């Protein structure tokens with residue numbers, strides 16, 4: 033592809049991985065972890081530097097340095113779509129989904145941030161805003177938490193003005209019901225979401241849905257495996273009125289989201305720009321939701337999704353995830369804080385509005 037006469041060639045593209053310990057042991061219905069790795073990408077052009085990131089394995093940084101950076105360097109920084117397409121094509125034989133998609137996502141985010149900085153506009157203004165702010169829901173409530181930890185976290189979010197919270201379930205069906213009831217008594221009239229991370233089978237998921245309805249649970253995420261589209265559809269059809277079935281966080285490409293919607297599997301689609309191809313891929317997911325007439329909710333990575341959810345008219349809310357709130361505050365300046373339960377991108381700052389704190393990050397270098 034030939035560059036336009038006013039092309040601004042992309043210069044250096046770098047990547048590095050940082051592993052940050054959690055503040056307590058964490059688990060959900062199907063996974064336990066004690067640290068989180070973030071891969072941070074910087075891309076430069078005409079004296080500006082864009083930053084992007086993905087929560088993934090450190091190997092993604094190697095993939096970026098060895099394989100993706102040479103593809104992107106020298107391209108016009110204004111033509112992000114061409115970089116996205118060539119990256120997606122190039123990883124065909126190593127597997128486009130998974131690790132490669134997270135690497136592409138981080139580069140794509142850096143390119144969007146770079147373009148916005150070159151034009152001296154915020155990312156939400158570059159894409160085009162649909163709204164000024166996006167409601168968030170507090171997300172944590174790990175199955176590893178004690179009851180006091182659960183109460184402190186969920187209650188703290190509601191006390192700060194956040195109107196919805198999500199907790200993990202899926203380790204012990206009876207304990208799940210008791211903890212959901214405890215959460216309900218803690219948060220008053222706030223909305224309560226649960227996420228089983230695919231831990232239940234169909235029969236148990238249906239029984240739990242009926243039980244959770246007594247505590248006014250309005251969101252049941254991955255009641256069964258996201259790979260069981262027929263199962264999700266079954267739960268969706270039989271779930272109590274007013275309880276949304278949600279999934280989509282493992283979508284690495286637009287076709288995944290299309291299949292999920294074609295199966296009638298969800299009431300709300302989730303997408304994660306750090307996995308599904310950066311802002312470019314996230315906006316494709318939003319277009320698929322628009323076509324289907326379904327709402328979209330972003331998965332984790334709040335600093336990235338605040339802008340994208342304000343640009344996507346189908347976005348309902350943003351996941352304000354405990355681990356990533358901590359990490360983004362530690363590693364970036366300019367991180368947004370919820371006001372009145374919503375994140376409002378600062379349009380006076382170019383791009384994502386965040387600056388990487390290299391010196392603070394060094395001790396976490398992976």
Ligand SMILES: [Mg+2]
Pocket residue numbers: 227229253254281
């Ligand atoms: Mg989830």
